[in-house]
Amino acid sequence: MAEEPARKDGGGAQLLGSLAAALLIVAAAIWAVTARLGPTSIAELEAAEEAAEAAEEAGEEKAEESGGGRRRRGRDR
Amino acid sequence: MEEFLVALTRGNVTEVKIVLATVVALLAAYQVGLMAVGYGKLRLPFLKPLPASKAHRAIGDSIVAVTLTVAIMCIGYFGFEDDAALHIVLAVALLLVLAFKIAVIRRMHRLNRLLPALGISVFLLFWATWFSAAAEHLV
Secondary structure, eight states: OTHHHHIIIIIHHHHHHHHHHHHHHHHHHHHHHHHHHOSOHHHHHHHHHHHHHHHHHHHHHHHIIIIIHHHHHHHHO | OHHHHHHHTTTOHHHHHHHHHHHHHHHHHHHHHHHHHHTTSSOBTTBOHHHHHHHHHHHHHHHHHHHHHHHHHHHHHHOSOGGGHHHHHHHHHHHHHHHHHHHHHHTOGGGGGGHHHHHHHHHHHHHHHHHTTTHHHHO
């Protein structure tokens, strides 16, 4: 019986306000954590993989130019 | 299962898990505040005990759903690895205490006096579980 006056006194609004506060907490947590974790890790991993591959290729090219250059010339003949 | 989770999160299983775990850990702290108002331990001019208790129940239902999602993601993707023993023990304890608390709320009403202790235990276990896994990526 004591519940009815509480509802009439704005209990519904207080309930909605409490739920809205929870939604704010959820939104703030998602924003803060994603900001801390940075961009999608997939993108980071792909970028790191590409950089590693590019470095590897550059290393191989250098090795070919220094030692394998003669081989290439030989093949051209 | 692993492939499904990777596809669902576009390869960000750990990141999604961290976000969801952080959300429920923060909501658990909010839940303690709501029940402090609900039990009359904390008096606020803008929030009465009844709406605080109702909000606690509604948010609690959501927390359980998200917690189960995180648990399924964790077990489905990582399994039970030896190096995560502490995390596994804490998470299992959390799920057991949470299940018992829900049973007390819905069926075992004669044990209602245990609810404050169970609620605080659930809150502590949420944070302990979070610290044992997600914290290393954020702190």
